[in-house]
Amino acid sequence: MPGYLTQVQTVAVGGVDMQIRSLLDRQQFHDPEGAAERVGISSATWPLFGLVWPSALVLAAQMEHIALGTRRVLELGCGLALASLVVQRRQGRVTASDHHPLTESFLLENLRLNGLPALRYQRGDWAVADPSLGRFDLIVGSDVLYERGQPRLLSDFIERHSHDVAEVVIVDPDRGNRSAFNRHMALLGFARSERRVTQLPAGAAYKGRVLSYLRSERPVAG
Numbered sequence: 001m002p003g004y005l006t007q008v009q010t011v012a013v014g015g016v017d018m019q020i021r022s023l024l025d026r027q028q029f030h031d032p033e034g035a036a037e038r039v040g041i042s043s044a045t046w047p048l049f050g051l052v053w054p055s056a057l058v059l060a061a062q063m064e065h066i067a068l069g070t071r072r073v074l075e076l077g078c079g080l081a082l083a084s085l086v087v088q089r090r091q092g093r094v095t096a097s098d099h100h101p102l103t104e105s106f107l108l109e110n111l112r113l114n115g116l117p118a119l120r121y122q123r124g125d126w127a128v129a130d131p132s133l134g135r136f137d138l139i140v141g142s143d144v145l146y147e148r149g150q151p152r153l154l155s156d157f158i159e160r161h162s163h164d165v166a167e168v169v170i171v172d173p174d175r176g177n178r179s180a181f182n183r184h185m186a187l188l189g190f191a192r193s194e195r196r197v198t199q200l201p202a203g204a205a206y207k208g209r210v211l212s213y214l215r216s217e218r219p220v221a222g
Contacts, residue, residue, distance in 0.1 A: 003030035004047075008113065011052055012202050014064035014086035019113040021106060022080060023050035035101040039125065049079045049100040054206050055142040059083045059171040061201045062210060063140065066169070068092040072134070074161065076124065076141035076154070081107050083140055088119045097124030097133070126150075126157040135163050142171040151177050155184035164218040166190075171197075173208035182211075189219040 005024035010017050028047045031037055036046055060082040068090060075084045078096040081103070087094040088111070096107055096119060104121045111118060122133055139158055145151060158168060168190065172178050182192055190213035200206045 003032065004028040006050075009052060011057070011082070013057070013060045013082050014089070015061065015201070016089070018085065019110070020052060020080060020082070021109045021113060022052055023047050026051065039099050039101070041100060046100075049098060049103055050106060052080060052082070053143055054200055054204075055171045055173050055208060056080065056082045057200050057202075058197055058206065058208065058210065059140060059142040059169070060086050062169060062171070063087050064090075066138070068138075071137035073138045073140065074133075074136040076126075076139060076157070077144045078103065078107075078141075080110065083142070084119060085110060085114065085116065088116050089114075095120040095122055095133075095136070097122050099123055099125050124157075126153045129160060133161055135161055136166070137163055138167045138169070140169045143173055143175075144170060145172055145175050145177040145181055148177060151181035151184050155181060155188060158185075159188050162215070164215070166215050168211075168213040170211040170213075171208060172211055173206075178209075178211070185213050187219075188215070189217065190215045 005028060006021055007024050009020050009022055011020045026047050029043045063083045063086040073087050073092055073094040075096045078084055078098045081096040084094050084096040107121055139162055144154060193212045195210045197206055197208050197210060
C-alpha cells in the first residue's frame with residue numbers, strides 16, 4: 001500500500017464526466033526515499049500535484065474547444081493533467097510534463113479509468129535544458145505563476161520549447177506575477193489577449209483569467 005490516501009472523483013473535464021484519481025486532501029505526504037526532496041519539493045508542496053484545482057478545470061474546458069489539428073501540444077506543470085486528458089480524448093498530439101515523481105503514475109491510472117490510450121509523458125524542470133523534450137506548437141498550463149521567479153523561468157522554458165509560430169495558453173487565478181510574465185512574453189514576440197473568468201464549468205465562482213499568447217514569427221536577436 002502507498003503511504004498516502006487517494007480518492008476517485010467524478011469531475012466534469014471539458015464538458016464530459018471523467019473519473020479522476022487524486023490525493024484525498026492536502027495533508028498527504030510520502031517521500032521515503034527523498035525523490036521529491038531532491039527536486040526541490042517540500043513536504044508542504046508535495047501534495048499540490050495530486051489535487052483537482054479550479055484553474056485546471058478552466059484550462060481543461062478551454063482545451064475542449066481549442067483548435068488542435070496536427071499541432072504538438074505540451075502541458076506544463078500538469079499535476080493531474082486534466083487538460084492533457086481532454087486533448088487525448090480529442091485525439092490530439094499531447095505531451096504532459098511535471099517534475100513531481102508521482103505525476104506519471106497518477107496519469108497512467110487516470111488514463112486507464114477513462115479508457116484512454118497512453119500519451120507521452122516527460123518530466124519537466126523549467127530550470128534545466130532538455131533538448132529531448134522537443135518543440136511544440138501549443139503550450140498550455142494552469143496556475144503556474146505562483147512564485148516570484150517563475151515568470152522568467154517559464155518564459156525561458158517556453159522559448160526553448162516552442163516553434164517560431166506558436167500559441168501559449170495560461171490560466172492564472174489573478175496572482176501577482178502575471179504582469180512580469182506578460183513582459184517576458186512580449187520580448188519573445190508574443191501578442192497577448194486576456195479573458196476574465198468568473199465561473200467554473202460546473203457553476204462555482206472563480207476569479208482568474210485565460211491568458212492567450214500568439215507568435216507569428218520568432219524575433220531576430222539583435
